[in-house]
Amino acid sequence: MRGVIRRNPRLLIGGVIVLVLLFVALAAPLISPYDPIKVDVSQNLEPPSLAHPLGTDDLGRDVLSRVIWGSRISLSVGVISVGIGFFVGVSLGLAAGYLGGLVDLLAMRAIDALLAFPALVLAISITAALGPQIQNAMIAIGIVAIPAYTRLTRGQVLSMREREFVVAARTIGATPLRVVMRHIFPNITNPLVVQATLGTAGAILAEAALSFLGLGAQPPDPSWGQDINYNARYLSNLMWWMSLGPGTAIFLAVFAFNFLGDALRDALDPRLRRAA
């Protein structure tokens, strides 16, 4: 492990930032200096100070506290939508790749149809159709992520299914489900882990965009994307601090997962590097 990290310092940097983010999200009630939704108009629109390191917004809410609590929304969207995309996408990919034939044909046409939409356009339409709520944004982002996992899994399964150990398992009478779950899946997890890490970065970015457009988290919940949109109205007064906090938070979170994903790609499978 030590050797891996020394050869790959990015793994350490990305990993540490991700761990810090996780800590912030989990410990939000403990480390947040103020209640993120408590209105205090007497303290509104204050520039950064010792009492409010990132300033306050027009309702006197502490920007730092909102950024800290906002990490909960961003990270849970990351985890849940990647979970949806991973579970559905990988299952489809395993079935399509291993069973082939009609299953493969139908599954891949459905994937093609999903891929026919530009990603954000699809996420926006699904969220708009289900109703603007953070849960629906998670579902939408998860659906948009499905094709990447399906294609990746299917390709890996195709390269595995005629390998000797798989044929051997089939020969001794293992059921297709057992062959896929016990023999193929454990051998293809590396690229999937890389994809899931990079996918988390994409999901956080997508949630921020949806919330920015008013389709994700709803006020007064603290969400980075939504807060940027809400506070943008004070930009013309050069009140920059309200946008700085959430914007930097999005950047850091997306950056950390991208960085970690790239590092994992190099560490887990050097051959994948060129496919990037």
Added chain:
Amino acid sequence: MTQYILRRLLLMVPVAFLVTVIVFTLIRLSPGDPVLVFAGEERDPEALDALRHQYGLDQPMPVQFVVWLEHAVQGDLGRSLRTRQPVLEAITERLPKTIELGGTAILISITVALVVGTAAALNRNSALDLFATGFTLAGVSLPNFYLGIILILLFALALRIFPPGGYADFASEPFDNLKRLVLPAVTLATASLAVNMRQVRSSLLDVLSQEYLRTARAKGLGERAVIVGHAMKNGLIPVVTIFGLQVGAILDGAIITETIFFWPGVGRLAVDSISGRDYPVVQAIVLMSALSFMVSTLAVDILYAWLDPRISYTRRAT
């Protein structure tokens, strides 16, 4: 080749059909009764039923779908619920503005990516290379609405070099039009620029170490001829794919960028229509962006097969 193109076109038909089903279903899933929006102040149940009947909304879903598809194929995408303007007209009116913004952004992105990406690959580990790599990392992680806001704050509000947003007609005020174009175009270009620069750099690095370049140098070709005529010619084939896909997905970035900069294009129309529950408009924009994305993907594949003779296009794995 002709056979390959025909095959791909044929394969597109079922996918395009599925796309229309998805678009139709999504819109019908949407909360809120479109008749209520359409009827304005009218709340008399009988009048509402009449309206529902008039627009075929009392028919079963599959029937509605077929009717909608029939009209859509003929270019009739209905009327906007808010302005009563034909949807197609509303979109084509704004399309040139989106193309102006998107085209400029792509042009910036491709030019800078080619120049800086090539320079970075040729001077590996130089200061420029480090800068390019750093920019790439930052560029893909920076949400474009945040970048847009930073640019507005810096260049429009603090330094007052460019206007913070809005649109001016090119025909009557060409200079103002260009001034308003700069910030949104740079914003829209940045994310794709990061991806493109990385691709140009890594594709070139891949070919730079290959034997045929040594041969080219050995036969006495100048460095310029080696790089431009030999390395770039092969190395940039994968780059074409990325560029092409970005052209197809231009609306994706334009939605956010147009919203921040009050640029009255198709992206902004989409956002306004979603918040105004103007379903026919949303439906048409989503459908058109999906179809144009499909066509550009196909164009990229064909171009790719044509550019790179190593790709066999007779039997393509799907």
